[in-house]
Amino acid sequence: MSRPDTLLIAVDGGGTGCRVAVGTAKDGVLAETRGGSANISTNFDDTVDNITKAVSQAIAAAGLSDADLGTSTAHLGLAGADLETIQQRAQQALPYGTCRVSGDRQTTVAGVLGDADGYVVALGTGTIIARQHGGKVRTVGGWGFQLSDQASGAWLGRSLLTRVLMVDDGIVPTSPLARTVSDSLGGLQGVFAFSNRAVPRDYAEFAPDVFKSGAQGDAIAQEILREGAAFIEKGLSALGFIPGDVLSLAGGVGPHFEPYLSAEFTQSLRAPRGNALQGAFTLARQLAAQG
Known part of the structure; x- marks a missing residue:
């Protein structure tokens, strides 16, 4: 089981831009920010750069520290991330402790319908x-x-x-x-x-x-x-x-x-019960709970 104060990172990435939420299992979402385009299949390097910048901004807005990135748990639902090969490549390129990248379909359904x-x-x-x-x-x-x-x-x-x-x-x-x-x-x-x-x-x-x-x-x-x-x-x-x-x-x-x-x-x-960013945060929380 993860600690209740483990940093949770959620990302909803699309062709127009990305949205980021950070928080903890105990306190929920503490801050949200927006960033640049995040379609991982059309521009991999820019997507990784846009996401990491937006996450750092959200962490600062929440009063947290980038030092927690190495022990964080993240779920990113990204447009263009439907193939396992590109999911694995993205997971390796991002500086988060436990990181799962999926297509934006999973995070969208999780946010809109819940269970x-x-x-x-x-x-x-x-x-x-x-x-x-x-x-x-x-x-x-x-x-x-x-x-x-x-x-x-x-x-x-x-x-x-x-x-x-x-x-x-x-x-x-x-x-x-x-x-x-x-x-x-x-x-x-x-x-x-x-x-x-x-x-x-x-x-x-x-x-x-x-x-x-x-x-x-x-x-x-x-x-x-x-x-x-x-x-x-x-x-x-x-x-x-x-x-x-x-x-x-x-x-x-x-x-x-x-x-x-x-x-x-x-x-x-x-x-809708919620949006794709909320769905990504729910999936990040579930991932952290798996230990």
Whole structure:
């Protein structure tokens, strides 16, 4: 068993940024901070640097000492950390006594559902669609921006720019949103130049515009949102969802999809119990208790 004053470190890392909580089993969370991008598969070195800096800031804010890092217990849920090889590499690179790195799916489900059964759709820069039953978690999709992450903030932004190009080519009719985005980027050449340098978090910056314009009846925005909602419903159905099952929409993007989901999926919506950072802290506490 660990000491009740053992330093606990929790990290929720995503493509846009990371959140850190530090505390102890006895006192709970003592301080939280935010840091830079933490998708471990897209930029390993920067992710490790961003996390360690944010953890040090949280430790200072809590009035604790970096000297405790060697005996600390940490759980980090990171975007892009779904393969065991990269989890092990990250664990070896981080300066924490007992360190476990997982994908952000585990920490998200732990935060949103606790130990209860149910379904989670957590959308931020990336995508998590999950089911928890009897303590076991199963997920679909969410394999990163290059291959997957439908309905995520990054996917919404890329889908919007794809349609802006289609408007320019005369393939689809234009809309107020398409015209605004095209003008803001400097037309066709500007959209193309943006795509050559953009990373997922850059595309995700367009997500609020898609939801706002969709609510105002913009045809292109509504088409994108319907497509995203259809994927969410297919993902939930693949996990065995039936009407009446508990569903929580989480993340910065997830709750905004509620108006676009069919009634059979929203009739038993439940607010998340917590977030992925709280889930990571719970898992760090459990890891420390294992001794």
